[in-house]
Amino acid sequence: MIRRAILAAALACAGAPSLAVRAQAPQAVETFDATWQIVRDSLFDRTFNGADWDQVRAELRPRAEAAKTAGELREVLRDMLGRLGLSHFAVIPSSPDAPGADADLHGEPGFDVRLIGRDLVVSSVDPHGGAAAAGVRPGSIVQAIGGTPTSAMLADITDRTPERVAQLAAWRAVLTRLRGPADSKVEIAFAEPSGATVTRTVTRRTEPGNPVTVGHLPTMYVRVQADAAKTPAGGQAGVIGFNVWMSTVDAPFQQAIDRFRSSDGIVIDLRGNPGGLAAMIMGIAGHFVGERVPLGTMKTRDTQLRFTVNPRIVNGSGQRVDVFHGPVAILVDGLTGSASECFAGGMQSIGRARVFGQTSMGQALPALFDRLPNGDVLIHALGDFVTATGTRLEGRGVIPDQPVPLTREDLAAGRDRPLEAALAWIDEHRKLP
Incomplete structure (x- = not known):
């Protein structure tokens, strides 16, 4: 050791x-x-x-x-x-x-998220990242990643989960789905601030x-x-x-x-x-x-x-x-x-x-x-x-x-x-x- x-x-x-x-x-x-x-x-x-x-x-x-x-x-x-x-x-x-199993997580989507209530919300977007190029906006709710609903990813987080614990648990739950090999693509469904529901293809880029x-x-x-x-x-x-x-x-x-x-x-x-x-x-x-x-x-x-x-x-x-x-x-x-x-x-x-x-x-x-x-x-x-x-x-x-x-x-x-x-x-x- x-x-x-x-x-x-x-x-x-x-x-x-x-x-x-x-x-x-x-x-x-x-x-x-x-x-x-x-x-x-x-x-x-x-x-x-x-x-x-x-x-x-x-x-x-x-x-x-x-x-x-x-x-x-x-x-x-x-x-x-x-x-x-x-x-x-x-x-x-x-x-x-x-x-x-794919363990390459060196590519990231170019946006970050925070848990607000029961919603996983885009908190920031890197202007030079793949998310910005795909049109992702702060304030959008992430509804699904690669076809998997975020509600399923956050199923272990309940109303009894302390807020500070829930925030980290939510972030960890989606991290490995948002990340992947550099230059790979991931489809992400969003509920945008306008009320529209869209699916955007985001290219992961080297962090x-x-x-x-x-x-x-x-x-x-x-x-x-x-x-x-x-x-x-x-x-x-x-x-x-x-x-x-x-x-x-x-x-x-x-x-x-x-x-x-x-x-x-x-x-x-x-x-x-x-x-x-x-x-x-x-x-x-x-x-x-x-x-x-x-x-x-x-x-x-x-x-x-x-x-x-x-x-x-x-x-x-x-x-x-x-x-x-x-x-x-x-x-x-x-x-x-x-x-x-x-x-x-x-x-x-x-x-x-x-x-x-x-x-x-x-x-x-x-x-x-x-x-x-x-x-x-x-x-x-x-x-x-x-x-x-x-x-x-x-x-x-x-x-x-x-x-x-x-x-x-x-x-x-x-x-x-x-x-x-x-x-x-x-x-x-x-x-x-």
Whole structure:
């Protein structure tokens, strides 16, 4: 087994393309035993969140022995990990679940979705992607993908499912149907804002961004966007967003800070950002905090690690600079997870940022990943995270200071109310001449 550390691992990996390495011989029992032992020896909670871990092994090991395919074994492993009731436990396949199954998910359709009520709604469209070329519009309801109704995909989500849980479950349920080989096509039925029902053929394209591979994890594509925005009162604000916490974010983020250093406020858009390398939050926070104060603490089985701000007083050109002292707003939603939650919750807890949007995932456990005997990779939680005020984010999420609901009507009209609210707040707190 090979171990690498990744703190608050990006949850997108749970639905990411399979690893490039092909699975070895099934090695089902060895893989099951290794998974069980890794959790036994490393989980921060010695009570296993109430699960009888020895009994779980006794119950499920015979099923692992009987598994005939990699997919059957993974079902057993996921059942075992699910007994813990914690986030950041996942198995990343090294091969298709069954012989002949298509595991190439490197092509994406060029639009994102959010669950609003019981509807899966297009929340954004990449102007350069296949969806835009096919005429897909924000605010449209996805009714079927490849002939399968979305109602069938979302059947496990009920009125009793907590909203933050339902959002992630819905996104995962449709991800592998929306994605596929690059240049492949998929037919998607939509109910458009106009009331018309249409079926559009969308060409999947290679995901845009800077490809980054960490350890044994699948390749992730990092994107950073920085835009200037006007506040309602005519002030100037910078809006910086990125899709995953990877080291390649640091340089463009620093460039954006230099660009907006004299602005009236900065908005950090973490909506849809599922996490990544949690250690990065200390440096990113250092653009806004001039003292070495803790954002929070990671508690493992035997130790505690403080996530202390690292003030950034030198820019990319080597010039001495001051941190940004203006108002900072952070945007979150139901797909903001992990490292993004640690950052948003940490900045909120020290009073340095105001949070807008919808409650985040509530999946904020730092994690490790291990190569298993069959070639798959196990992501498993190593520690718990609490903010500077002692608030535990796992199972709770980051609760916005100013909740702003997501509506289909706003999406169809091209309105971004969370951003509008953040810009209005900057007006209230910016320094006037």
